[in-house]
Structure formats: structure tokens, C-alpha cells
Amino acid sequence: MFSANTYTHRRAELMHRVGRGLIFLLGNELSPMNYQDNTFPFRQDSNFLYYIGLDHPHLAAILDTETGECILFGDELSLDDIIWMGPQPPLTEQALVVGIQEVQPFDLLLEVLTAARKQNRAIHFLPPYRAENKINLAYWLHLPMLELTSSASIPLIQAIVAQRSVKTTEEIAEMDKALHTTKAMYLAAMKQTRPGIKEAQLAGIAEGIAVAGGGNLAYPIIMTVNGQVLHNHHHHNTLKSGQLVLADMGAETAMHYAADITRTWPVDGSFTQQQKEIYQIVLDAQMAGIAAMRPGLRNLDAHLTAAKVITNGLKSLGLMQGDTDEIVQAGAHALFFPHGLGHMIGLDVHDMEDLGEKYTGYHEGLERSTQFGLRSLRMARTLEPGFVMTIEPGIYFIPELIDRWQQEGRFNQYINYAALAAYRGFSGIRIEDDVLVTQGEPKVLGPGIPKEIGEIEALRS
Structure with missing residues (x-):
């Protein structure tokens, strides 16, 4: 203590x-x-x-x-x-x-x-x-x-x-401990990934490291080849060549400070070209979101910034078309990015959310949107030095959602449904880090867990 x-x-x-x-x-x-x-x-x-x-x-x-x-x-x-x-x-x-x-x-x-x-x-x-x-x-x-x-x-x-x-220096040090353990969890899971191993085996390896680190898990592990299911806690699948593994996990220290990290990596030694293209868009969106973690700016604006990067990236692949600002304002991008950019983290992995979102994430005059996707943004208010936020954009190809929107004719002017056929079995990609808001440059906490394509492929090979 x-x-x-x-x-x-x-x-x-x-x-x-x-x-x-x-x-x-x-x-x-x-x-x-x-x-x-x-x-x-x-x-x-x-x-x-x-x-x-x-x-x-x-x-x-x-x-x-x-x-x-x-x-x-x-x-x-x-x-x-x-x-x-x-x-x-x-x-x-x-x-x-x-x-x-x-x-x-x-x-x-x-x-x-x-x-x-x-x-x-x-x-x-x-x-x-x-x-x-x-x-x-x-x-x-x-x-x-x-x-x-x-x-x-x-x-x-x-x-x-x-x-x-507002996290103090001693609190940041505790979160750094959690992130060091979390890095060990990820390195072990990434190194053990191969065709034929079960999701449950990778999750078990990671959980053992969390407990051995002196604490426990900050929340139940997501370790799945079905990354398009946002909160997938089932670990019954056997990994196959060509798939992606999406893991969302974090250690909790003995003092209960949490880490929350997501990484996505290939079952094989390297990404396919299609996987690389989507992965790089998500990584670009995450870096843009991190850069927007500055005092005086709203987390809502950071979310919209990441959404525009995702939209532009999908446009470059021919999956979307039209004016980027119009697409994001209409919410058409949420077919691929249906959740918020991130949330506060500290003693709780979703810090203080038991106290009510209108005090932790919103305030009078800044109400939660009812628009699909944006309504899942847990924290929108103005950032201050000392805040620690998760930054976790993603791109997901959810067949059930794609089919529903296509049948309803939603956003036909923005979404190229015909081109989505080639991505139907893609699953999803999310990348997440824990970021401290400072008076100057935002700081990604922890020892650094591989997330660049080259870093991951080097580790996997």
C-alpha cells in the first residue's frame, strides 16, 4: 500500500x-x-x-x-x-x-x-x-x-x-508495474501462437503470468480468432493457418491498479497483404488518437479524429466512398468501428464507471449520443493532465451487421457492399494502449508491447 x-x-x-x-x-x-x-x-x-x-x-x-x-x-x-x-x-x-x-x-x-x-x-x-x-x-x-x-x-x-x-506519480508507477506484467503475458502468448493450439491454452498461459506477477487479471481475458465479436470470452476454438488472434487482456497489481492492452497478430509468421492493409489503418487511427490526448481537447474529438482516419483508410481500399466528414457525421463508418475510442483506467479497468457516466464521462451540456457507434463512447469530456485513457480503435467485419445494413439499404452512398464480400471472413483488428495526458506530449505508459507490423512479424518468426 x-x-x-x-x-x-x-x-x-x-x-x-x-x-x-x-x-x-x-x-x-x-x-x-x-x-x-x-x-x-x-x-x-x-x-x-x-x-x-x-x-x-x-x-x-x-x-x-x-x-x-x-x-x-x-x-x-x-x-x-x-x-x-x-x-x-x-x-x-x-x-x-x-x-x-x-x-x-x-x-x-x-x-x-x-x-x-x-x-x-x-x-x-x-x-x-x-x-x-x-x-x-x-x-x-x-x-x-x-x-x-x-x-x-x-x-x-x-x-x-x-x-x-488525476493520477499521481505513485499511481502511475503502479500502473507501470501492471503493464510490465502485461507485456510478459503478450510476449508469451504471441510466441506460443501456432496452428493447432487452442485459444484456451494461450489464455491460460497469459493468466498464469498475471498471477505470477503478484496480482491477478484486471478483467476476463479476450483471446479469440473471432475478433469481430467485441467481447468474446469464449476460448474453445483451435487456431488455423490464415487466421488472426485478437487478445484484449491486462494484469492487475497487488494494489489493484489495472492495465488494459489489445493486440492483434497472425496465427502464421506474417500477415497476409489484406490483413496488413487493414492493420495499418487501425494503427494509424490509434496513433492519431494518441496524438489527440492533450489537455483542453475533448475525448469526443479524439474519437472522431480516429474515425476519420479509419474512414479515409477504408476509402483507399474501395470499401467506402464520399466525403469523409459527411460519412463520420452520419455514422456510416460505425459499420466497421462500432465502439468508442477508449475509457479512463486506474484502480478500475473502466475507472469509476460505478459512479455513473454522467459524472465520469459526460457532464451537463455534453450528453451521450444516441447514434450507433458514437453512443458506445464511454468518456467524451475534456481531458486534463493526469488523466489516463485507453486508446483502442478497431476495424471489424461483422457479417450479421453488414447483412442487416445492406438489406435495409443503409448508407448505400457511402458503403461499397459489393467489395465487402472479399472481407466477409476477415474477423477484426483492435490495437490498444494506456495513455497518460500530460501538460505536453501524451505518454504511452509501460515498457512498450510490439504493435508495428514489422515488430510483430519479427517476434512471430
Whole structure:
């Protein structure tokens, strides 16, 4: 974990931003997979980690904006707990490591919250996403469960988004650790790729490296020869000559900072000419998107810049025609690029999205588009130094979508449907990096994972 000063400073700034009332931060509980004692791997709430830093279940904290005090609520281990889990430092000692002086039993939490309600003190809490926490919050705060999200504190959400959006030097260092592990995952998977191996074997190799790196996966691995399926978590296919492998994966450090990288490479030692042409368009779009990661510019504009590069590239191959600006404004390019350019990343692979997109990705006056493709852009707002964004354009040939649009006669003036017949079995290509917005040039984080055509072919051969 970070130093006590880091957590103390974070909490002090949060209380200053919120201004009044109690700030209630709730950690996560263990969650059963199929019976009570067989639980999913524990993952602490990211906001709790950011301000409290303690990474085990059954904890909560209350920050009093009037006194500046923080109380940690939790229970010491019983002898039965120690028999099954081994000895742990006392909770009071763990609290001191993160700068917290006062620890109370977890059961006292209800008493403290009830007293605050009787005094008509504001209790600021976040929208819950775990079933256990929804049940507890509804009980403690006397709120209907269906109203918890709408009753969550907007000042608290806005304060947290403002803080967590800007990554500190120590956070960037943690993300760099995740990216070093992720590079090892990619190099191993690329080197082991060959006709006859299964997607599952490559995914297993990569996951083992993530765990060996001291953390785990930041999200379930995508490792597929069907790259046209955007979130394809099936790994049952056997690789064949002539196919492409699209992998979207990232390690998470022991402190839970995430990496999120996508690469696409050939099953054979080199790309075909057709694959090279599409790959280079995607790479050009990604480089244009990275170059647009500058303070004062909107991520929406970076997305549109990448979309225009893709459109121009497809026009050069005879797959599209017409004025580029008109094509992108109409959304015709989304047949090939149906998702957003990227999202924020940090403690969450989609950072802070549990707090609501209208605070993390959009704001009043900048609403999410309803247009196909553009409506999938998760973050559109103005970039600031310290933001870390994924930049992940792609080109996909999705037979079902092509057939539907062709049958409906959509964008016949822009799309050469006849020429698409030669790409029907192509699958898809996506290239993704994690990029830090600075005062000057944007910085691609991590040690550098091969993505130029020559680099990939050299590695594959």
C-alpha cells in the first residue's frame, strides 16, 4: 500500500471538497459462488481502497467533515478465524499504517448512522453495486433498495471523480508495474501462437503470468480468432493457418491498479497483404488518437479524429466512398468501428464507471449520443493532465451487421457492399494502449508491447 500520508491527504481533500456531513465509505464483503463457504475471489471496493487502503472484507469507514476524523469499523479476528486463515496484524495496527487512529466494532456502525440520522446530519454514500452492500445500506439508512442509487450523494460522487481522475506519480508507477506484467503475458502468448493450439491454452498461459506477477487479471481475458465479436470470452476454438488472434487482456497489481492492452497478430509468421492493409489503418487511427490526448481537447474529438482516419483508410481500399466528414457525421463508418475510442483506467479497468457516466464521462451540456457507434463512447469530456485513457480503435467485419445494413439499404452512398464480400471472413483488428495526458506530449505508459507490423512479424518468426 501507499504511505499513511497519502491516504490521510486523500481523505482530507475529500472532506474539504464535500464540505459538510458524514462521508460513509463501505468496503466489500465476501460473495458466495455456489454455497456460503465457497466464495468468489475477494475484490475490495476501489473507492474504499483509494481512501482507506485496507484490502480485506467486512470493513467500513466514516469521515466526519466537521471534526476531520476518520473512524474505521471492523472486527478483530477470533481464534476460529486464525485457525482457518492464520494470524493477522490487529486491525488497530492496520489502521495506523493508513493513518487512522480510531477503530470501532463493525456492529457499532448502525448506532453511529442512526444517531446521525436523528441529528439530521447529511450522510453521503455512493451508489452500491454489490447485493450485500445494497441490503445493508437499505437497512442502515431506512431507504428502499430501489432508491439507493438515486439517493446516493452527488457531491460525494463529484468529489471522488475529481480526485481519482488525476493520477499521481505513485499511481502511475503502479500502473507501470501492471503493464510490465502485461507485456510478459503478450510476449508469451504471441510466441506460443501456432496452428493447432487452442485459444484456451494461450489464455491460460497469459493468466498464469498475471498471477505470477503478484496480482491477478484486471478483467476476463479476450483471446479469440473471432475478433469481430467485441467481447468474446469464449476460448474453445483451435487456431488455423490464415487466421488472426485478437487478445484484449491486462494484469492487475497487488494494489489493484489495472492495465488494459489489445493486440492483434497472425496465427502464421506474417500477415497476409489484406490483413496488413487493414492493420495499418487501425494503427494509424490509434496513433492519431494518441496524438489527440492533450489537455483542453475533448475525448469526443479524439474519437472522431480516429474515425476519420479509419474512414479515409477504408476509402483507399474501395470499401467506402464520399466525403469523409459527411460519412463520420452520419455514422456510416460505425459499420466497421462500432465502439468508442477508449475509457479512463486506474484502480478500475473502466475507472469509476460505478459512479455513473454522467459524472465520469459526460457532464451537463455534453450528453451521450444516441447514434450507433458514437453512443458506445464511454468518456467524451475534456481531458486534463493526469488523466489516463485507453486508446483502442478497431476495424471489424461483422457479417450479421453488414447483412442487416445492406438489406435495409443503409448508407448505400457511402458503403461499397459489393467489395465487402472479399472481407466477409476477415474477423477484426483492435490495437490498444494506456495513455497518460500530460501538460505536453501524451505518454504511452509501460515498457512498450510490439504493435508495428514489422515488430510483430519479427517476434512471430
